[in-house]
Each structure stands twice: as structure tokens, then as C-alpha cells.
Amino acid sequence: MNNLKLTGRKPGENRSVIEVGGIRVGEEFVVIAGPCSVETEDQTVRTAIAVKAAGAKMLRGGAFKPRTSPYAFQGLGLKGLKILDKAKRETGLPIVTEVVDTRDVSWVGEYADILQIGARNMQNFSLLREAGKSGKPILLKRGMYSTLEEWLNCAEYILAEGNDQVILCERGIRTFETYTRNTLDLSMIPAVKAESHLPIMVDPSHGTGIKFMIEPMSLAAIAAGADGLEIEVHIDPPSALSDKDQQLRPEEFAAMMKRIFELREFIAEKNDEAAEATKRGELDKGKGPSGSRDVFADATD
Numbered sequence: 001m002n003n004l005k006l007t008g009r010k011p012g013e014n015r016s017v018i019e020v021g022g023i024r025v026g027e028e029f030v031v032i033a034g035p036c037s038v039e040t041e042d043q044t045v046r047t048a049i050a051v052k053a054a055g056a057k058m059l060r061g062g063a064f065k066p067r068t069s070p071y072a073f074q075g076l077g078l079k080g081l082k083i084l085d086k087a088k089r090e091t092g093l094p095i096v097t098e099v100v101d102t103r104d105v106s107w108v109g110e111y112a113d114i115l116q117i118g119a120r121n122m123q124n125f126s127l128l129r130e131a132g133k134s135g136k137p138i139l140l141k142r143g144m145y146s147t148l149e150e151w152l153n154c155a156e157y158i159l160a161e162g163n164d165q166v167i168l169c170e171r172g173i174r175t176f177e178t179y180t181r182n183t184l185d186l187s188m189i190p191a192v193k194a195e196s197h198l199p200i201m202v203d204p205s206h207g208t209g210i211k212f213m214i215e216p217m218s219l220a221a222i223a224a225g226a227d228g229l230e231i232e233v234h235i236d237p238p239s240a241l242s243d244k245d246q247q248l249r250p251e252e253f254a255a256m257m258k259r260i261f262e263l264r265e266f267i268a269e270k271n272d273e274a275a276e277a278t279k280r281g282e283l284d285k286g287k288g289p290s291g292s293r294d295v296f297a298d299a300t301d
């Protein structure tokens with residue numbers, strides 16, 4: 001890909017690691033979890049405590065919601081950010097929250113550990129430049145009609161302002177399929193890894209919009225080498241003010257995290273076996289555990 005001066009992968013270059021409150025995205029596997037929207041202090045803090053107990057490393061929650069309808073719940077704004085701050089103080093989890101307006105970037109950045117730029121704003125170039133100037137880590141979601149090249153060029157806008165702390169997040173694209181909310185394009189995981197040094201996370205909540213698909217798509221994303229996941233969790237999904245059909249209950253999230261842990265353990269074991277076999281020269285002689293080398297991303301934290 002041409003013109004990716006800063007986001008493109010150069011031969012031999014290490015992959016980027018984005019450090020957020022002691023967590024190293026790109027090096028360790030990171031699950032960001034929490035409600036679609038911050039609604040009340042009780043809802044947010046209880047969800048934060050539950051997702052932390054299940055193994056999430058960061059808390060998500062929207063205080064500014066980009067909604068299809070202007071009459072739908074738009075988020076609590078500053079009040080929501082203060083609730084997120086409370087949840088952070090209670091749990092120690094870093095906060096991931098969306099910013100939708102250039103005028104808000106600097107003050108939202110005072111509450112956020114990672115500023116999220118959502119799918120609908122991926123190509124909002126003034127917002128990207130402002131996010132770049134903020135110097136904050138940015139989670140840049142893929143636009144629902146965007147190609148990989150367009151997406152990486154948007155990341156380039158942020159890096160061009162001197163901010164290299166960008167994490168990409170695949171969240172599904174619009175296709176002719178209507179069964180799912182979006183078509184989760186997991187092929188972007190190896191594609192991003194081939195073309196860029198930036199970490200790539202996956203959001204199966206918006207990617208599918210359907211609860212029962214979140215776990216299988218999460219496991220598939222891990223097998224394909226994703227650096228992390230962003231998952232919507234709500235203490236009482238039927239009462240949620242946004243995205244009620246795709247938010248997991250804390251106990252469903254905890255059960256999924258157990259499966260994620262098991263898969264990652266399995267992958268780590270296979271990678272260890274492959275490394276051992278390589279050391280012994282067995283793979284070269286065709287005796288090693290076939291297929292395990294280079295198939296899975298390194299699953300060790």
C-alpha cells in the first residue's frame with residue numbers, strides 16, 4: 001500500500017505496543033468490556049466490578065453516543081464521564097470512551113485513558129487530527145463502508161500529528177447480509193498484520209449485533225491473531241438505553257472469558273510445542289506438530 005509512511009509495516013520492524021496504565025496492548029491480550037452507554041452510576045460501577053472479576057483489563061462505556069436517530073439516547077456527556085471516573089477509582093480499570101466532536105477531544109481526554117473514534121467518524125479528518133494532537137491513545141474503529149486502505153490512511157492522520165498510540169478495531173462492515181447487524185470481517189486481522197505495525201482488536205458485539213454470536217466470533221478472532229476484544233456487557237440488557245440485543249449479562253461474559261482463557265492456553269501450549277520441536281530440529285525433518293507453527297498468534301502474555 002502506498003503512502004502509509006507511518007502506519008505501514010517495514011520489513012524487520014517490531015509491532016507497536018501501546019501502553020495504557022501499565023497494560024501493554026499489542027504485547028498482552030486485552031479485553032475491553034463494559035456497557036454500550038453509561039446510564040447510571042450503579043449500572044456502570046456494578047458492570048465494571050463484574051467485568052474486572054471476569055478478567056477484562058479495561059472498561060468501555062459511551063458518554064457521547066453517535067445514534068442513528070437524533071431522538072435516541074445521546075449519552076450523559078460530562079455526567080457520564082464522571083461516572084466512568086468513579087468506576088475507574090473503584091476498580092482500577094482504565095477507561096475507553098468515545099469522542100464524537102473535535103471541540104470535546106481535550107476535555108474528554110482528561111477522563112479517558114483511550115479515546116475511541118467510532119465507525120461513523122472514522123473519516124472525520126478534523127477529529128482525527130485533533131485526536132492526533134491530544135497525544136492520547138486512540139482506538140480507531142473501522143468505518144462500516146471502509147476499505148483497509150482507507151482505514152489505515154485514517155490512522156495515518158493521527159500518526160502524522162505526532163501521536164503513534166493507535167489501536168485499530170474491526171467492528172464489521174455493511175454487506176448485503178441482513179441476518180447479522182454487520183458482517184464481521186475477521187480477514188482484516190491477518191491483513192492489518194501484514195500491512196501495518198499497529199495492534200488490531202475486534203468488536204464482535206457491534207460486528208454481529210447478536211448475543212449468541214459474540215463468543216464464537218471472539219474465539220475465531222483469537223485464533224486469527226487478534227490483539228484483543230471489545231465487548232459490550234450490561235447488568236440488565238433488556239433495560240439498556242442502547243444496543244440491548246447485543247449486550248451480554250455479566251455471567252454470560254464470565255462464561256465466555258473462561259472459554260477465551262482455555263483457547264489461549266491451548267494456543268500457547270501448541271506454540272510452545274512448536275518452538276520446542278523447532279529447537280530440536282524436528283519440524284525441519286517433518287516430524288513436528290504439523291500446522292501449529294505460524295498458524296496461531298503468540299498467545300503468551
Ligand code: PEP
Pocket residue numbers: 036062066098117118119120141171203206
Ligand atoms: C461503540 O463502540 O460504542 C460504537 C458506537 O461502535 P461503532 O462505532 O463501531 O458502531
Ligand code: MN
Pocket residue numbers: 036037206232242243
Ligand atoms: Mn453499542
